[in-house]
Amino acid sequence: MxxxxxxxxxxxxxxxxxxxxxxxxxxxxxxxxxxxxxxxxxxxxxxxxxxxxxxxxxxxxxxxxxxxxxxxxxxxxxxxICRTHQIVRPFARLSVLDNVLVGHHYGRPGPGHGRPVDHAMGILDFIGLADRAHQLPGELTLAGRKRLEVARALATGxxxxxxxxxxxxLTPVEAQRFVELIRQIRDRGxxxxxxxxxxxxxxxxxxxxxxxxxxxxxxxxxxxxxxxxxxxxxxxxxxxxxxxxxxxxxxxxxxxxxxxxxxxxxxxxxxxxx
Amino acid sequence: MGQVLALAISAVLLAGFYASMAYGLGLIYGVLRVVNLAHGGMIMASAYLSWVLFTRFNIDPYLAIPIVMVVFFVVGVAMYKGLVRFLPRGAAGGVQSLLLLFGVWLVIRNIAYLLFTGDDQAVRTSYSTASISIFGNSYSLNRVLVFVISLVAVAVLQLWLSRTYTGKAVRAVTENSGSSTLVGIDVERVYALTFGVGTALAGLAGVLASTLFAFNPSFGSGELLKSFVIIVLGGLGSVVGIAVGALVLSFAEIFAIYVVPSYLTAAVGFVLLVVVLVVRPSGLFGAKVLR
Amino acid sequence: MTTTAQSRRVRLPGWLSMRALIIFVVALVLLYLAPTVLGLGDYLHNIAGLTFMFMAAGLAWNWLGGYVGQISFGHAAMFGTGGFVAARLTISSGLPFWATWLIGGVVAGLYALLWGHPTLRLRGPYFSIATIGVGEATRLVATYWTDFTGGSSGLSLPIGNGPTKFQMYWYGLYLLAAVVVISYWLRRSRIGLGLLAIKEDVEAASDVGVNPTFYQDVVLFLSGTVVGVCGGFYASYQAFIDPLDMFSFERSISFVLIGVIGGIGTILGPAMGAVVYIVIQEFLLASYPQLYLGLYGLLLIFVILFEPLGLSGLLMRVGRRFGIRPSPSAAAGGMSSAAAVPDQPTASVGAGSTDTKDGPR
Missing domain, CATH: 3.40.50.300 (P-loop containing nucleotide triphosphate hydrolases)
Structure with missing residues (x-):
């Protein structure tokens, strides 16, 4: 390795x-x-x-x-290299989708990942927030906002x-799901x-x-x-x-x-x- | 050398006034995280109150200090309860409180203009021209008195903050309003009180200013700016910080006459501000002000 | 940076941009023809030209004040700089008037960068107070710099080689049109998203790749340049300028008022704000000049307390009544309203505004 x-x-x-x-x-x-x-x-x-x-x-x-x-x-x-914060810091007055789009637009330049909105929605889909794309971060649960934090970071490539x-x-059930998610992120490279x-x-x-x-x-x-x-x-x-x-x-x-x-x-x- | 010493003493005297002027702004910011843009307007209004008390009622400005401070304490509490209370505070509310208090400043200026016209006024007492000798140089009695009163005021305030229950509550809220609520401090009351005390200090600064300078309704923008420079230089929450900030500013202004034409000395404070921000973005004392 | 911009598509919210484009073109044509068709009369015609200039300046102020959230109380510094550079060039060179405006604008933009680059690292009130300092210091220097500004006696521009006051209507319109386009571009492109991110949380923005220093500098430069061009326009319009007026604190305040009354952070709000400003200025205050500042102060207090998005916010309310819903991020342009952001006085800058809501609900 x-x-x-x-x-x-x-x-x-x-x-x-x-x-x-x-x-x-x-x-x-x-x-x-x-x-x-x-x-x-x-x-x-x-x-x-x-x-x-x-x-x-x-x-x-x-x-x-x-x-x-x-x-x-x-x-x-x-x-x-991109980090998340222990205390989540979403852009509170941007929609979930726009939060992720910031990461997409300003992240690592490299091979294009398709259309911005498609890419961002793909990440939200993967992270399990696709149906929340047009809500504000404040409307999400803590687990949701933690997912958003990770989604935004992932969007930077x-x-x-x-x-x-x-x-x-997080509750034990949410935590278990999150651990699974982390493993999947790794599996995606x-x-x-x-x-x-x-x-x-x-x-x-x-x-x-x-x-x-x-x-x-x-x-x-x-x-x-x-x-x-x-x-x-x-x-x-x-x-x-x-x-x-x-x-x-x-x-x-x-x-x-x-x-x-x-x-x-x-x-x-x-x-x-x- | 003699001239340098004379200027240095002038600077120290001026710094006393500056400290009392900046303290109110710093106190309010420290506790409420609101920059009181109306601070300069309050100083101007208080100078006029002092002038009215002197010209109409023959009350000596120095004896008027308690009256003015009480009046401005009430004004401050009222301003908090009537306006500032409704604003979000902290980083998110910064812009709103800024603009609102700016609006208040404009209104105060306009009221002063309607009442007193735009003409320059000054408080001239029988001893306005009296002077006092220090190390062989003579200084105006007023400037020495202002210096002494400022020192006393700052010291009293510091004692209040460190010794009394209420003062300690104010300091606790400065540190962390959330935890303060948990230990049973009435945070709203502390906010109102702080705004009152901060405004009363602006009142004090206004009276002192009225004995030193001529003023008109535009008076106060420079004072606001200087107070801010002092806070940035010295940081919040410590008398030492405010004192050092005031000294740095007054020395820079007074000794600037060696470097720049006299009409530009008013810009010195600003240049100092930018220089400090570039060289030490967190202030001379790693101020918590800026974070 | 440019390669990044090119390799990715600019985000255009389809329907809105098409509609906006049509409205823009129609409005432009109507305003272009209005004087000929309607015959406004000299007074209204000239005031309309001046209003276009104030609209442009208000929109440009709003790029910094609204899009990035950095309130400047010192934009008169750029207005004056642009005005006097343009005036000096008009007097001493054979350059066409529009070139003097442009050069004046760029000089003003560069001047804005000079003081803005160090001070823009400050956020919120700190930046604002620093701009008061910039404005005052610039005014002092300008007032005493007689060789450049003519001191208190000001500068008169030669009559005859520029546009007439009557023609200024259309030049004002062109200026405004260009500024409206830039406003849309700044707000709706990926840059706009980055600016909003900076406004929300500088550090978090930096953590996902936004370069706050660069984008704030760019916006300040653009804003200063346009306000400088407006200064040049004003110089040509008045044919006489003096530093006490051009660099005055009241001048700086006027840009703030236009932005805030119209709707800070919105795309077109300041354009409405400028109309209100001019109406108050010309029709109300002409009779009661001594109420000048107080009236604006009250207006400011009223807007902040009751409608932080100003006239735009009022429009949005009306729209909602008729079932038109803005996108969720639309409100982000303005200031936080008390309801949107939890009250958290001790939160450190940037962090914390959402922390209070943490915890299972």
Missing amino acids: SALLVGESVCKYFGGLRAVDDVSFTLGEGEILGLIGPNGAGKTTLFSVAAGSVPATRGRVLLDGKQVSGKSGHRSVHQG PRVLLLDEVVAG TSIVMIEHVMHAVMGVSDRVMVLDHGRQIAEGTPEQVVKHPQVIEAYLGRDDDEPNDHDEPTHGDGPMGAGDPASGQHAKEKPDA
Whole structure:
């Protein structure tokens, strides 16, 4: 398997806070890489660096040998890497279809994918929102808006999709459907890195899993290997006194939902052997 | 060297006035996320109130401060309850509150014009020409008084914010209105109160301005702009930030006479604003203002 | 960038564009013939020409204020720049009048880029207040720059080598027609979608590949250029301009008012706004000049509180009564209404406006 996305010793410091500290990773073509770790571990920051919206303090991220980190977000999209947000950010006053069309029009230039509306409707059909195309995002359920977030990202024609907690906050049935969807996206040829707190979701779908804790990479391997890793068990079970640090995730620090992540309570209860 | 020192002291004196002027705007923005475009209009209106109290009722402007501040507190609360309350706030409502308050400013200007015509007015007390000597240079007594009163006002406000229950509630809402509701703070009341206090501060700035400058109904646009520059420079929520912002602006304006013709010094604040935005988009203190 | 644009089809909502095209052509022909057929009388005829210019300027202001959501209180800076460059060229060169307008417009557009590129990274109120600063600073410089603007005594244009005031009606119409076409193009093409995305959420737009800096710069340049051309038109129309009028804060406000009264973010709203503006200006305020600002202020407050989409919003309401429904995204052109966006005062810029609605319902 050739490496499509490569992170080389990525570091991101916010003042004295080492949000991401010397993390290296690879993502093969057609692979799903799970990214887990307690809140404040630096997962979302790593995404922001990989997606180009936040410059790395040191190190770099390469997509197909070309650097994507340290440029502006839109240029990374044109190179073929697109992210979603943990707190969904649809364009609230554009219809579902128009949301997806933005992704289509401004995404990766490349071989045409047919007529814009057909392409966008195709994606909405695939993602299960075709009958909602002319509604506003506010009329969708949370699961619907999470699907829209993914549809809009898919419309940019990404080679690598960075999914930030798309399953979090969904009911078990919705979550199961979403996991299936992620697998289908991969089967259509998009490689995926996904941050997820819902353990059975990430363990079930990932080919490999990387674990971050306090900005450092503490384990990497197949889901089976990772759950047996002593440091992982310690990070998840052994340090309840760390809870106050939960709100450190810098990129969402000022949003009212930054602290209220519906899934954040789960990781303590869900044992990694799920 | 002597001249530099004299100018530096002038700048410090001016900065005091600037700080009191900017504080109201910053407070309202910090809590409500609304930029009060009527701020300059309020300063102008208050200068006229001070002038009326002085010319008609012989009330010394400095003694009129409590009256004016109470009046403007009530005006501010009324403005909140009657207008601002109905607007969406935050990023989504920014444009609407901006335009609405801009409309209020136009109305205030027009009312002032109808009542007082467009002529320049000034408050001239018996001690308007009195001066005081600092390090061998003489400064107008008014400017020193304005400086001292501004310092007192800012200090009192800071004490209020940090020591009293209500003040703490205001700060809590600044941090996070959602959580504040959860812990039982009446957010609507805090908003109304903040708008009142912010407007009262504009009232104070207006009285102080009336003793220093001539004014007409167009007065206040420069003050609004300068207040904004100070907030961008210094960030919100800290007296230190406002003070530094005010000092940077006043020093830049006063020392600009070495560089640009005098009629252009009014543009210095704006140039400073753009320069700061280009060099440090998040403000000198990584202000939360801009995000 | 251009190859991208060419490789993908411009999105044209079929029926609407056809209908719009027909209405546009018919209106153009009618307005072209109107003076000859109707014989408006000198006063109305001349005022109509001026109204076309204000329509064009209001539409151009709206590209920035409405399509991108960046309210400028400083467009007089470009109006004045365009006007004085055109006037200077008319005085000192043998260029035809339309060339002086165009050059004045481009210079104004470039000037807009000069201050706009750094300040457009600000959003909402910050940008707006910065534009007040731009307007005031430009006015100061222009007033004292006697060699360029003639200072407080202004500039008189030579009579005879430009169009007559009577002809200005048709030049105003051409100007307006061009601006209407650009308005449709900016709004209905894929660029329009990108602009709306920027207006909704700059960061999310960037995350799906929209380059906010580039598109905001382009729109500001176009807007400044057209307002500059309007300044040139105004100079030719009045045959005399002075910086106190051209660069005044009131001038900047007039563009805001036209845009907001007509319907901010809509395609043609500002054209209606300009008519209202001129009517108030010419027929009401001629008798009560001292009510000038207050009346506009009240109008502004009234629009924001009761009909954020201005006259366009009123029209849409009427249309709905007759069963005509706008597309779901149509309202996105304007400002959020209180009902459409949840009240979320502490939401950080861009993020959060939808967060409150998260959670199973």
